[in-house]
């Protein structure tokens with residue numbers, strides 16, 4: 061379900077205590093990249109633990125449309141027989157990326173330097189999101205895009221027949237833009253250089269190296285300078301997708317605010333470009349520990365243990381941490397509602413152009429449930445209610461945004477009168493087992509018959 065089906069209204073009632081083990085699904089960012097890079101390698105890439113959420117399934121379908129053989133074996137095991145860098149075929153129909161900004165932006169990058177033409181679209185949420193941030197740098201390679209006003213989808217991209225390499229300073233902190241440029245650089249001769257002023261998630265750089273591309277990263281006064289040598293022969297890989305810290309955030313935060321809870325969330329990657337939420341929660345006084353801290357595939361991994369934390373305090377979340385927790389602000393605002401004092405979140409303009417305007421979506425729904433929120437264009441402040449708790453009792457709009465829907469359902473598990481969302485359908489894009497997983501821990505979730 062990515063906004064194409066009937067709405068699924070859902071209510072979370074005061075729940076708990078939440079107890080047990082929460083095995084969250086595979087990482088969404090790494091799942092998309094595994095399929096796309098697998099499609100650009102010659103030979104068979106094997107993937108285990110792939111997130112089988114709608115966003116990633118839409119990317120799998122797109123890779124088939126560009127000529128790769130993508131096979132599902134069950135239980136998160138997939139294989140991809142890739143066509144090689146520059147080997148994409150022209151799709152016979154429109155590519156529908158559903159709800160996924162990551163999917164459409166990375167795929168546009170991957171095809172932009174091949175002599176093929178493709179038309180992209182998505183659901184009502186994706187069709188509102190800005191694509192100029194990707195098509196502008198892709199034009200420097202020689203690709204041409206024609207979309208709706210403001211570069212919105214549906215959009216047709218004509219790949220460059222004779223691409224040139226690019227040096228590009230990413231103007232917004234966005235791993236999707238950085239990744240689109242790097243993927244386009246794969247089929248340009250010579251060196252493509254991408255500079256980001258703020259470090260964003262670095263999965264593309266790491267995985268490109270893993271697939272055998274020549275990539276160097278240097279920290280300079282200008283920012284992080286990533287240099288890719290074009291036209292490599294990517295070698296197929298065996299990839300075990302780690303579990304998603306952005307999905308782990310939901311059972312972790314639920315345990316912190318639901319009385320008496322004690323939840324273990326095993327095998328979560330703590331790549332520093334993704335782990336900002338957990339650091340923030342610990343600064344707020346959360347009883348959140350990293351057990352069995354170890355290294356896997358060159359990345360820190362731990363089992364997260366979260367216990368009910370009645371004494372949390374609001375904090376100033378450093379703006380420079382924003383990129384490492386950009387998807388976690390909605391659920392952080394829920395935890396902040398239960399803390400004592402204000403939580404101020406500056407430097408988050410990007411939240412306005414996610415699957416929804418996440419500051420507005422959360423502010424409206426939190427206020428309806430009894431929480432005071434102030435906001436500006438690139439900041440917001442949640443006034444925590446501390447021991448008074450959150451009244452709840454209202455219906456919040458999910459706005460075709462999985463993280464907004466999950467955040468309000470977690471709010472409802474700890475609020476006095478529960479909380480409803482108008483549509484829990486979008487949750488399937490990133491966390492298809494959210495409902496049974498949270499129910500097994502002790503959450504009370506009810507589907508409301510429409």
Ligand code: S3P
Nearest residue numbers: 089162233234235236237386387
């Ligand atoms: C992602 C990057 C982030 C994030 C998204 C996944 C990625 O988006 O919000 O969920 O996999 O590269 P931006 O690049 O727009 O910040």
